Amino acid sequence: MRIILADDHAIFREGLKLLLQSQYDKEVIAEVDNLENLKTEIHKQHADLLILDYHMPGGDAVALLSYCKKRYPELKIIALTGAxxxxILKQLVSAKADAVLLKDGVSAELLFAIQQVMLGKSYFSDTVKNNIADIDLPLSSRELQILKLIFSGFVNREVADKLALSPKTVDKHRENIMRKLHVNNLVELINKVHQLKLFSDVYD
Known part of the structure; x- marks a missing residue:
C-alpha cells in the first residue's frame, strides 16, 4: 500500500510514518508539509492512500480534498483534524473523505480506518459522527471558508483573492455571516468564533 502523508508538523508526521511502516504491507512514499506541493506529489506518486491534515498552509484542505476525489477517484483519502x-467535520465528509478522524484518537483506530477504506468502505469516528449530528450553526460551506480566513487575519481583498471571488461577493458573505451569528462587528465576530470553538485546529 503506497501512502502519502500530508501534515505540516514534522514530529506528528514522523510518528505516523513509524506507525504505518511497522505494518508489513504499508509504505510511505512521500511526505508533504504544505498544500501547494501536494497536488504535484499526488500526480507524480500514484499513491493508494492519502492521509491529510485538515489545517495546513498553502491553501484550502477541503477544496483540495474535493478536487482529488474528482480527479483521482481511486485514491483513498483519510482526513485528520484537531477541529x-x-x-468543519461535516465539510470533510461532504468533500467525500473516505474517513475522518480526530488527531487525538488512538493509533489502532487509524489502522482500522485504513483497513476499512481500502476495502471500499467509509469510516468516521464516533466523536466525528456525534459532533456532526449536533450541528446547529447555520453557515454554508462557503461562509465557513470565508469565516476561517477572516479569523486567521485576512482582510476582505485577501479573502477574495484566495477564493477567486470578487471583494463585493466577500463583503456580502461577511454580512450574512455576521447576521447569522448575531454579531455587529469584527471584534464580536472573533469572540463568537472563540466561544463556539469553531477553528480549534488553528491552534495545533
Whole structure:
C-alpha cells in the first residue's frame, strides 16, 4: 500500500510514518508539509492512500480534498483534524473523505480506518459522527471558508483573492455571516468564533 502523508508538523508526521511502516504491507512514499506541493506529489506518486491534515498552509484542505476525489477517484483519502466543530467535520465528509478522524484518537483506530477504506468502505469516528449530528450553526460551506480566513487575519481583498471571488461577493458573505451569528462587528465576530470553538485546529 503506497501512502502519502500530508501534515505540516514534522514530529506528528514522523510518528505516523513509524506507525504505518511497522505494518508489513504499508509504505510511505512521500511526505508533504504544505498544500501547494501536494497536488504535484499526488500526480507524480500514484499513491493508494492519502492521509491529510485538515489545517495546513498553502491553501484550502477541503477544496483540495474535493478536487482529488474528482480527479483521482481511486485514491483513498483519510482526513485528520484537531477541529471539534461539527461544521468543519461535516465539510470533510461532504468533500467525500473516505474517513475522518480526530488527531487525538488512538493509533489502532487509524489502522482500522485504513483497513476499512481500502476495502471500499467509509469510516468516521464516533466523536466525528456525534459532533456532526449536533450541528446547529447555520453557515454554508462557503461562509465557513470565508469565516476561517477572516479569523486567521485576512482582510476582505485577501479573502477574495484566495477564493477567486470578487471583494463585493466577500463583503456580502461577511454580512450574512455576521447576521447569522448575531454579531455587529469584527471584534464580536472573533469572540463568537472563540466561544463556539469553531477553528480549534488553528491552534495545533
Amino acid at each position: 471539534q466543530s461539527g461544521q
